[in-house]
Amino acid sequence: MRILKDILYKTGIDEIQGSTNVAVQSIVFDSRKVKKDCLFVAVRGTQVDGHQFIPQAISSGARAVICEEAPKCDLGTTTLVIVKDSAQALGQVAANYYNDPSTELKLVGVTGTNGKTTTATLMYELCMALDKKAGLLSTVRNKIGKEEIPATHTTPDPVTINKLLRQMVDAGCKYAFMEVSSHGLHQGRVDGIQFAGGVFTNITHDHLDYHKTFDDYILAKKKLFDMLPASAFALVNVDDRHGNTMLHHTKARKLGFGLRKPTDYKGRIMEQQLNGTLLRINDKEFWTKLIGDFNAYNITAVYAVARELGFDELHTLTALSTLGAVEGRFQYVRSPKGLIAIVDYAHTPDALKNVLETIENLRTGNETVYCVVGCGGDRDKSKRPEMAHIATSMADKAILTSDNPRTEDPETILRDMETGVEPQNYGKRLTITDRKEAIRTACSLANAGDIILVAGKGHEKYQDVNGTKHPFDDIAELNNAFTELQK
Numbered sequence: 001m002r003i004l005k006d007i008l009y010k011t012g013i014d015e016i017q018g019s020t021n022v023a024v025q026s027i028v029f030d031s032r033k034v035k036k037d038c039l040f041v042a043v044r045g046t047q048v049d050g051h052q053f054i055p056q057a058i059s060s061g062a063r064a065v066i067c068e069e070a071p072k073c074d075l076g077t078t079t080l081v082i083v084k085d086s087a088q089a090l091g092q093v094a095a096n097y098y099n100d101p102s103t104e105l106k107l108v109g110v111t112g113t114n115g116k117t118t119t120a121t122l123m124y125e126l127c128m129a130l131d132k133k134a135g136l137l138s139t140v141r142n143k144i145g146k147e148e149i150p151a152t153h154t155t156p157d158p159v160t161i162n163k164l165l166r167q168m169v170d171a172g173c174k175y176a177f178m179e180v181s182s183h184g185l186h187q188g189r190v191d192g193i194q195f196a197g198g199v200f201t202n203i204t205h206d207h208l209d210y211h212k213t214f215d216d217y218i219l220a221k222k223k224l225f226d227m228l229p230a231s232a233f234a235l236v237n238v239d240d241r242h243g244n245t246m247l248h249h250t251k252a253r254k255l256g257f258g259l260r261k262p263t264d265y266k267g268r269i270m271e272q273q274l275n276g277t278l279l280r281i282n283d284k285e286f287w288t289k290l291i292g293d294f295n296a297y298n299i300t301a302v303y304a305v306a307r308e309l310g311f312d313e314l315h316t317l318t319a320l321s322t323l324g325a326v327e328g329r330f331q332y333v334r335s336p337k338g339l340i341a342i343v344d345y346a347h348t349p350d351a352l353k354n355v356l357e358t359i360e361n362l363r364t365g366n367e368t369v370y371c372v373v374g375c376g377g378d379r380d381k382s383k384r385p386e387m388a389h390i391a392t393s394m395a396d397k398a399i400l401t402s403d404n405p406r407t408e409d410p411e412t413i414l415r416d417m418e419t420g421v422e423p424q425n426y427g428k429r430l431t432i433t434d435r436k437e438a439i440r441t442a443c444s445l446a447n448a449g450d451i452i453l454v455a456g457k458g459h460e461k462y463q464d465v466n467g468t469k470h471p472f473d474d475i476a477e478l479n480n481a482f483t484e485l486q487k
């Protein structure tokens with residue numbers, strides 16, 4: 001419970017009608033979830049305008065309403081607070097409600113098209129390995145110390161974020177790491193949050209269905225760096241051509257990491273094998289269990305963050321070398337008879353290309369590389385032909401299949417993908433709509449020593465068809481196929 005007037009600071013108030021000396025029991029931004037004496041915040045969304053639900057919120061017992069425009073209905077005893085930007089106000093009021101938990105933590109935000117989950121999760125695991133209690137907000141899971149809380153979004157709504165950060169502080173966490181998606185930044189989900197550091201991994205093609213232009217997408221990511229205070233650090237991948245753009249208006253300490261250009265944290269792959277990578281960062285060399293150039297970037301960023309947070313160099317390196325793959329990120333599944341499958345969340349053209357390149361570099365002989373891949377429905381359509389092109393040109397055999405068709409017809413998605421297959425690669429591809437069947441087919445075609453990449457779903461445990469999430473797990477499907485086919 002909080003008194004309204006105590007939680008309205010920095011919300012950009014234009015006008016108040018009614019008393020602010022009233023108690024609110026919770027903050028709600030969905031009229032369907034309104035409870036008695038809550039504060040309802042009306043937000044203009046991507047589908048509907050939350051303002052239209054103000055009368056419903058009031059009749060369901062909202063004690064106060066924050067909005068941009070006064071409703072026409074009778075307010076009764078409900079207090080009305082008119083602000084310039086409700087989404088921004090929601091972020092701020094949520095932080096205020098929970099007493100600014102982000103200021104009591106060293107909170108590092110990670111943004112970028114690919115690598116957010118891996119980088120944030122490795123940072124969290126590094127802290128825990130060093131006996132520094134930490135929290136994590138990620139696509140795969142949220143963590144408060146060792147306690148696990150299921151994740152619904154990459155970056156949750158502001159009320160959930162602040163609630164979880166407060167729970168982290170109460171549980172004794174000193175550090176927290178979170179993925180900050182471009183949707184989250186654009187929708188003000190982290191407005192009101194104070195970061196101790198921001199990390200930019202990279203930016204490539206994705207989410208152009210939502211952000212419309214690549215420039216808008218870049219600007220959304222840049223917002224994280226624009227909002228950092230002077231006491232924070234801003235760490236960017238200098239090998240990405242938009243890395244420096246992120247730093248243009250930041251007040252924070254500017255730092256770089258990368259594998260190519262000289263910079264503050266310069267990594268270099270010294271040796272790469274199926275079971276790990278010998279990495280040099282500046283003048284320090286160590287083994288990591290992670291594989292691939294992209295993971296060398298991720299590990300270099302994690303090392304840089306650890307050093308910027310003041311962690312001891314030797315302890316950090318020792319702990320880093322113990323960390324393994326993040327679930328569904330270049331995760332190995334081996335068959336009893338020596339087939340190697342790799343489950344990876346590559347769901348963008350860039351990620352798919354990186355993973356196939358990494359596999360190519362790990363080849364020791366004449367292994368055949370199979371790639372099972374699909375593209376999500378109700379998502380950026382322009383990546384479909386590109387991903388099919390990458391799969392059929394880089395793997396020896398590609399099996400195009402479904403990945404969360406959502407409200408779209410899976411066959412239509414596959415036809416979109418097929419337009420990217422070049423005539424010389426027609427013979428290398430099979431199209432099998434049913435993902436289970438696609439995985440099984442790859443397993444039946446492959447022989448010992450061959451490599452099967454199953455891309456796109458990673459840790460996901462479902463296939464979303466028309467709003468119903470049917471249980472589905474790439475790893476379980478692979479293991480079942482290995483058993484049934486005695487591979």
Ligand SMILES: CC(=O)N[C@H]1[C@@H](OP(=O)(O)OP(=O)(O)OC[C@H]2O[C@@H](n3ccc(=O)[nH]c3=O)[C@H](O)[C@@H]2O)O[C@H](CO)[C@@H](O)[C@@H]1O[C@H](C)C(=O)N[C@@H](C)C(=O)N[C@H](CCC(=O)O)C(=O)O
Nearest residue numbers: 029030031043045046047048050053153154155157181183
């Ligand atoms: C497209 C998108 O990002 N939508 C998010 C957004 O909802 P919206 O703007 O679409 O909401 P809306 O339906 O237009 O409604 C507007 C407002 O009216 C309210 N409302 C609506 C109906 C009603 O009856 N009563 C009512 O009060 C809604 O609660 C909302 O506040 O704000 C909601 C609250 O924060 C989010 O849950 C929701 O995420 C949806 C479910 C989603 O799928 N988001 C994905 C695309 C997403 O955010 N992904 C990124 C990761 C992307 C990546 O990098 O891979 C993420 O961070 O997870």
Ligand SMILES: Nc1ncnc2c1ncn2[C@@H]1O[C@H](COP(=O)(O)OP(=O)(O)OP(=O)(O)O)[C@@H](O)[C@H]1O
Nearest residue numbers: 113114115116117118139294297329344345346351
């Ligand atoms: N630094 C990186 N650069 C490019 N690709 C990467 C990088 N790290 C991981 N990947 C690839 O991208 C995939 C997704 O990685 P990860 O889940 O860490 O990214 P993410 O940014 O959290 O994605 P999402 O936006 O869907 O949450 C991985 O499975 C891997 O194929």
Ligand SMILES: N[C@H](CCC[C@H](N)C(=O)O)C(=O)O
Nearest residue numbers: 347375376379403404456457
């Ligand atoms: N965060 C991404 C995940 C995509 C994963 C892929 N399996 C799909 O469903 O398209 C999105 O929601 O666009």
Ligand SMILES: [Mg+2]
Nearest residue numbers: 116117139154
């Ligand atoms: Mg993620």
